[in-house]
Amino acid sequence: MKKKLQSGNLKEMSMLIALIIIIVLFAILTKGTLLRPMNIANLINQNAYVVILACGMLLCILTGGNIDLSVGSTVALVGACAGTFIITWKWNPYLSIVLCLLVGIALGVWQGFWIAYVGIPPFICTLSGMLVFRGITLLILKGLTLAPFPTAYTQLSTGFIPDIRAEGITLFGTKLNLLCILVGVVIAVAYVVLQLKNNATRKKKGYETEPLVSMLIKMVIICAAILAVFWKLAQHKGIPTVLIILGILLLVYNFITQKTVMGRHLYAIGGNKKAAELSGVKTKKMMFLAYTNMSFIAAIAGLVFAARLNSSSPVAGQSFEMDAIASCFIGGASAYGGTGTIGGALIGALIMGTLNNGMSIMGISSNTQQVVKGLVLLIAVAIDVLGKSNFNLSGIKAMFSGKAKTAEKKST
């Protein structure tokens, strides 16, 4: 147990601590603006697409550090489809959403086929997808932007769940969204009950259980975090619709990766493809599923993003793939595959999002922001690489000693 904590969760833990430090730092630097209720809601809305994409990207990365470069273009293409269906052809928004998701799956099947069954390296196949899908987007939109969407559709991303009581509730002198508070409490209670129940059944069956103290500490921290977020949201307009989508996706993909045979197979392929194959894992099928799923996820992100923009833009989603990839790697996924979790990817996305948002509030130019984000990615992965070699810096040492040797040779 101890071993596992050390190797697997160390990076995730350190990244969680880094996230907390970043939040505290920017809360101070922005004189509290970062943690204002409205800004929290903004943060969620702004970064929803990164978290959504990271869920899919993680599955690809698990299979061996493979990435999908086409997701930005898929986001744009699905947005274009949504615009065409809903704005130009005036179709029912809900039907259109389903159709757009099908379009996403079709794009995924296309890429998954080439990658899994033909054996095109994912990097190249999705680079092609990046160009092709962007081109199709431009063709569909003829280079123009479609706007605006009807409210029924934009609610998907920018809306809030209406309160059950119009006047809300007043607690400690602040007016709050009642539903939001209730949901927060329900989630926290549900979490505690589930944990306790789980623990009880494990004890009954005679399995190892976590020590009570550490379990309690963990519970208190997580409940506090949940309640704090919902408390803040309740002071604004309540629960953003997109938070529901995020919550469902995170739960589903966490379940898939941690509890299902499919998830286990994805990790196995990334850990040792040959061994997985000889153990009866259908590696091709898994690769196909991972990439089909990625485009499906990108379609969801595309719908959410188009709703947020309130338009279908041919330049939507540019460099989204990089945000998603960076989130996974910052969150502890290995660039060689086989390790990484949805929780980690979420932390990575939140780090990126907080950096973005915090620096924007401070008025730092987006040029500087890019520099900072790039360095954060590098440092996060460097910690991982150095951590694996037990911080002995052997690689760096070897590099220098190698240089010294060649220099020696030349002088003789």
Place this chain on the structure above:
Amino acid sequence: MRLGNILLEMRNITKLFPGVKALDEVNIQVEEGEIHALCGENGAGKSTLMKVLSGIHPFGTYEGDIIYQGTECRFKTIKDSERKGIVIIHQELALVPYLSIAENMFLGNEQIKHKGVIDWDKTNSECAKYLRMVGLHENPRTLIKDIGVGKQQLVEIAKALAKNVKLLILDEPTSSLNEQDAKNLLDMLIRFKGEGITSILISHKLNEISYCSDKITIIRDGKTIETLVKGKDEISEPRIIRGMVGREMKNRFPAREHNIGDVSLEIRDWTVFHPLFTERKVVDNVSITLRKGEVVGISGLIGAGRTELCMSVFGHAYGHNISGRLLLDGKEIHLNDIPSAIEHGIMYVTEDRKGDGLIISDSIKHNISLSRPAFIAKNGVIDQDLEAIKGKAFSAELGVKTPTIEQLVGNLSGGNQQKVLLAKALFAEPDILMLDEPTRGVDVGAKYEIYEIINKMVENGKSVLMISSELPELLGMADRIYVMNEGHLVAELPNDGTATQEKIMGYILRDSNREISDTQNQTEGVTQE
């Protein structure tokens, strides 16, 4: 020519790998201007010894002294040994296919004008000079991929000459050559003797060894057994074989009740082609039967097609254009992918546990359950508690020494990793288990435990097909032994006391010699074009 001078002496070389003693106080003396052959079974330690000499296993990772040209040498890298004129040519050629002959020849040793700019005229003219020395008439600009293996071997030798070689080490240089090319190569080595180049030749082909070598050192189980000198000792194949296999057999194998039942698996007329070189047959019309409660061994050299046979049976995990029939308990089955093989109760355990077998970065329990997650899952959802229970049970059953099954497999010793690999195979509840070198790189104690596991399997009525390069292991464990050679089945021996190591080795080697002349006729037709 100062014949009789000792060029190289390796004294009391001991090399440990985690859990195994690969070399145990090995001594070898090579005189200047001789061809010194190194003989031994697969895994006897020949290649390891040469890796120590060439600095691939650097100074400090082994014990003992290397004295070369009268001075003690401490090679840290290949470059160190090459600077002294020691060049090793591996069995797997180390040439870059998409570079030219000249570029390959001077790779890492480039002909430079000034400040890192390559002098192409010099490169190509120097290359042509060395190619003439080895009798290869090819344009230096030809790409390596466009010339045959025989010529590539000559390029390797020319490359060694370009490094001003004094001691040339060749690891199985003729294994992929036809008879004529092989003879040319050996004649060249004899010619080199006159030019002051000493050679160490590792080979399984005893006729070649007796043809060209002046001395033969025999290594067995990491120990030097003897050195035979031409003209002084008898040099004949039976004599060399006796040295190679003549070890004592003590109580190294647990006893088992022999209770052999009906035929469980029948492999009929099995033929497999190479996945890349699609016209090359790697398994040629092999038929094997396997009974319940029986351990059947397959003997042969590396490359005899043993692994390829088992893997192709295991749901076509290897090979191309596979033909033949499989009968499981008398009924014909078709296994087109690995999951269906596992579902039919057939399991293959790889010889390369780190490369193809285990997920080093994952826990023992996840590794074990990977072979058949259906046993611990409902509707695709894993019952992690059940997984832990089963994982613990299997790990305890096989005697994996670990504090917890959460331990990462990469942190285990070789023997324990091998047990996890076996546990993974047994987790799938196979009736037929194909074990490929199940005790490779495992220490004696763990070997015994693995033999006990195998015995337990067959006592429960399962069948085990075991590939092993260690003859004593086959004789100690198997009920019957098949011998394979270059894709063919060449012998089937009941292990009733009449089978001996000498007999099996005789089959392996005699047939490998015959095979050369057989295939030569075929390949000549192809290469003449």
